[in-house]
Amino acid sequence: MATRRALALAFAPVAVTVVALASGCFHHQAYLPGVIDMRTDGSGLPAPGKLAPSDPRQTRNQLEGVALGQGLTIAGSDVTVDDRHFWVVGLIPIFNDSATPELEAALATAGTMTRLEIVEEVDALSVVGSMIARFFLPISAWVTPPWTFKLYARAAGSGPAPAFAPLPAPEPVAPLLAPPQPAVPDISDLPPPLEVQP
Amino acid sequence: MTDHGVRAGSLAVLIALAASSGCYSMHANLPGTWRRPAPSEDVQVLGRVDVTTTHLWFLGGLVPPPSADIYSAAVLAKVAAAGGDGIANVVIDTRFEAMDVVLSAFTLGIVAPRTYRIRADIVRLPTAAPPGRALLGRGRALAASIAPPRGAP
Numbered sequence: 001m002a003t004r005r006a007l008a009l010a011f012a013p014v015a016v017t018v019v020a021l022a023s024g025c026f027h028h029q030a031y032l033p034g035v036i037d038m039r040t041d042g043s044g045l046p047a048p049g050k051l052a053p054s055d056p057r058q059t060r061n062q063l064e065g066v067a068l069g070q071g072l073t074i075a076g077s078d079v080t081v082d083d084r085h086f087w088v089v090g091l092i093p094i095f096n097d098s099a100t101p102e103l104e105a106a107l108a109t110a111g112t113m114t115r116l117e118i119v120e121e122v123d124a125l126s127v128v129g130s131m132i133a134r135f136f137l138p139i140s141a142w143v144t145p146p147w148t149f150k151l152y153a154r155a156a157g158s159g160p161a162p163a164f165a166p167l168p169a170p171e172p173v174a175p176l177l178a179p180p181q182p183a184v185p186d187i188s189d190l191p192p193p194l195e196v197q198p
Numbered sequence: 199m200t201d202h203g204v205r206a207g208s209l210a211v212l213i214a215l216a217a218s219s220g221c222y223s224m225h226a227n228l229p230g231t232w233r234r235p236a237p238s239e240d241v242q243v244l245g246r247v248d249v250t251t252t253h254l255w256f257l258g259g260l261v262p263p264p265s266a267d268i269y270s271a272a273v274l275a276k277v278a279a280a281g282g283d284g285i286a287n288v289v290i291d292t293r294f295e296a297m298d299v300v301l302s303a304f305t306l307g308i309v310a311p312r313t314y315r316i317r318a319d320i321v322r323l324p325t326a327a328p329p330g331r332a333l334l335g336r337g338r339a340l341a342a343s344i345a346p347p348r349g350a351p
Contacts, residue, residue, distance in 0.1 A: 027292075027294075028292045028293070029291050029292075031290075032288040035233060035234075035235050035241060035285070035321060035323065036228060036230040036231065036232050037230050037283060037284040037325075037327065037328060038230040038273075038274060038282075038285065039327035039328075039333065039334055040230075040329065040331060040332055041229050041230065041330045041331045041333055042231035042330045043330040044329025044330040045231070045330065107233070112231060112232070112233040113233070114230070114232070115227075117228070118224075118225075118226045118228060118269075118290065119223070119224065120223075121224065122221055122223075123221070123223075124221070147292075
């Protein structure tokens, strides 16, 4: 009994150390493909037409969506990437270690986007879910509460095609000097000589 | 202390620690127009931007949230200084550095620094600027408007 109590009391500092380290150490990396044109905010771009449905492989529904984030979703012109990431003791990424496939799919589907907002957080749902999981499945205490990466953007322009054309090629300029003319006309071009009447 | 008491205490510690692992809610704007360049588009790389910022969170990441321009202010300044039009190959890192972990563990999450980093290529684009409000400063926009066409000697 005493041994059990000692083990139980020793559990708290171990838990402190594990959770303190587990909430740290992690490294999340997001790669945004394509270019971000920063000359203007793109607010003058026309509203897009109806966007094609996003790649179903990059959209998660129901339980998978709750666990791993909903992936890529498009509602009207609003584009959202929602991705949850997990680490074991804050060091080893598991399940879903990159949002790059969803970001690639967003770019392929929406084409041109403005008003980019990047959100990273441990949201309340993740904390509550993690607590419940630890209660029923103690080994899940080794897994940090999921880190949620989100990207919000507004589609603009005409979909995946470039919304604004490249600069037109310069018009060919007419030469200022006319090509040199032959000084003596070709005699073959002359009219036939007149016949003299006797 | 009964077994039930120990169990309840352990659960309370876990719940408190889980709650103290916090929110760390960061919202950052990246102004501009995000798109994929056309295959024939000649995008010139002018340089590199690499900005690292450490933000100090308190109470397990509950407060205070970092500024929304945590990335954009530095990136816009560097793009304008390099004479670029935008950025490409953007990589955003968020990490808990070793010192961040030590400080967070030592203070039981009351003070929790977190490191944010953005890296990208500064690029010049051959396309016309998309319509909208200028972001790179009036002097930069004026200089671009009176500059000779690209490719001119």
